[in-house]
Amino acid sequence: xxxxxxxxxxxxxxxxxxxxxxxxxxxxxxxxxxxxxxxxxxxxxxxxxxxxxxxxxxxxxxxxxxxxxxxxxxxxxxxxxxxxxxxxxxxxxxxxxxxxxxxxxxxxxxxxxxxxxxxxxxxxxxxxxxxxxxxxxxxxxxxxxx
Amino acid sequence: xxxxxxxxxxxxxxxxxxxxxxxxxxxxxxxxxxxxxxxxxxxxxxxxxxxxxxxxxxxxxxxxxxxxxxxxxxxxxxxxxxxxxxxxxxxxx
Numbered sequence: 001x002x003x004x005x006x007x008x009x010x011x012x013x014x015x016x017x018x019x020x021x022x023x024x025x026x027x028x029x030x031x032x033x034x035x036x037x038x039x040x041x042x043x044x045x046x047x048x049x050x051x052x053x054x055x056x057x058x059x060x061x062x063x064x065x066x067x068x069x070x071x072x073x074x075x076x077x078x079x080x081x082x083x084x085x086x087x088x089x090x091x092x093x094x095x096x097x098x099x100x101x102x103x104x105x106x107x108x109x110x111x112x113x114x115x116x117x118x119x120x121x122x123x124x125x126x127x128x129x130x131x132x133x134x135x136x137x138x139x140x141x142x143x144x145x146x
Numbered sequence: 147x148x149x150x151x152x153x154x155x156x157x158x159x160x161x162x163x164x165x166x167x168x169x170x171x172x173x174x175x176x177x178x179x180x181x182x183x184x185x186x187x188x189x190x191x192x193x194x195x196x197x198x199x200x201x202x203x204x205x206x207x208x209x210x211x212x213x214x215x216x217x218x219x220x221x222x223x224x225x226x227x228x229x230x231x232x233x234x235x236x237x238x239x
Contacts, residue, residue, distance in 0.1 A: 048155045052186060053204035055155045058163060058222040066159035068185065095220060096204070104159050113162065120163045124223045 001118050002132075002144045005080050009034070011141055016085030020054075021046050024065045027081040027101040036079075037105050041072035054089035054096045061086070061133065062123055063098035069106045076111040078119065079103040082135060100132050148172070148179040148237060151193065151214070153201040157185030163222050164200050171228045177239055198237060200228075 005011050010030050017023040028042040044067040049056060057063045079102065086097035102119060106112035122128055131144045152168060154160035161183040172179040184192075186201065186208050193199050193212040201209075206218035217231050 052155045052208070053202075055160060055202040055204050057204075058160050058202070059224065060221065062223070064159050064163075066156055068156045069158055090204075106158060112158070116159070116162050117166060120166055120223060124167075124225075 001078075001122055002080065003142045005078060006138045006142045008077070010077060010079040011138060012081045013136060014081065014083045016083045017087050020049075020087050020089045023063075023081075023083065023087040023098075023101065024049075027063075027065055027079065027103050031077060031079045031103060031105055036073070036075045036077045038072040038074070041067065041105065044068075044071055049089070057089055057096045057098050059123065060095055061097065061099050061129065063087070063089075063101045064104055064119070065101060066104035066106075069112075073105045073107055076106045076108040076115065078105075078115055080141065082132060100129065148177055148198065148239075149196045150179050150181045151189045151196045151199045152181055152183040153186050153189035153199060153205065154183075155186060155205070157183060157188065160202060160222055161185070164219065167223065167225055167228060168200060171225050171232065174225075175229065175232060177232075177237070198235070 024045055025042045031037045045065045056065050081101040083099050086099050089096040135141045152161045152164035165181045165183040168181055186205055193214045196214050198215040200217050203218035203220050209216040215235055221227050
């Protein structure tokens with residue numbers, strides 16, 4: 001999965017972000033660059049989180065920015081981002097800090113469901129998460145199994 | 147048959163992950179469960195027709211006043227947390 005993301009240039013590495021909104025925008029940037037999504041997509045995600053709270057942080061350290069299908073999305077894809085410093089979504093809840101981001105974009109249900117299944121299996125493996133947290137370059141990311 | 151909703155903000159990411167994980171966990175615990183995944187708005191309007199709602203902890207407040215049992219999850223990838231919370235909620239088999 002990560003090898004494929006590197007090949008598609010769907011990844012980025014960053015030091016950190018003071019505002020989670022900027023982290024979501026940066027995580028989406030590679031998908032914006034190749035036309036997978038439109039500029040409005042990260043803003044839709046941000047709007048949903050502002051309305052509902054950080055439901056996109058699905059586990060400690062792990063955030064999957066996504067919004068409803070159809071708006072601002074041209075293709076089905078995933079995109080990886082890692083930050084060295086944790087990004088805070090809720091100053092009162094450190095469990096909602098994240099360093100691993102996987103943006104989800106979907107137009108095709110079947111492909112999307114396969115992506116999600118693979119993603120949830122992969123990120124359920126603590127050894128994989130640990131390797132992702134250590135990764136600093138595309139080469140490191142490629143070497144992570146799953 | 148236990149009727150279950152998995153909910154998230156959009157109905158297309160986290161809620162599907164919850165559903166995938168719950169299918170495994172319910173099977174392991176010997177439950178027959180029918181799991182529907184959707185966004186919070188839809189889940190809220192339908193919650194009274196279901197036995198239990200699972201969502202991210204940050205969305206639990208949305209379901210205040212609902213007749214269904216609402217279970218908030220800290221870690222959507224943790225089968226251990228789901229197992230523990232299902233057992234604690236004493237859901238009917």
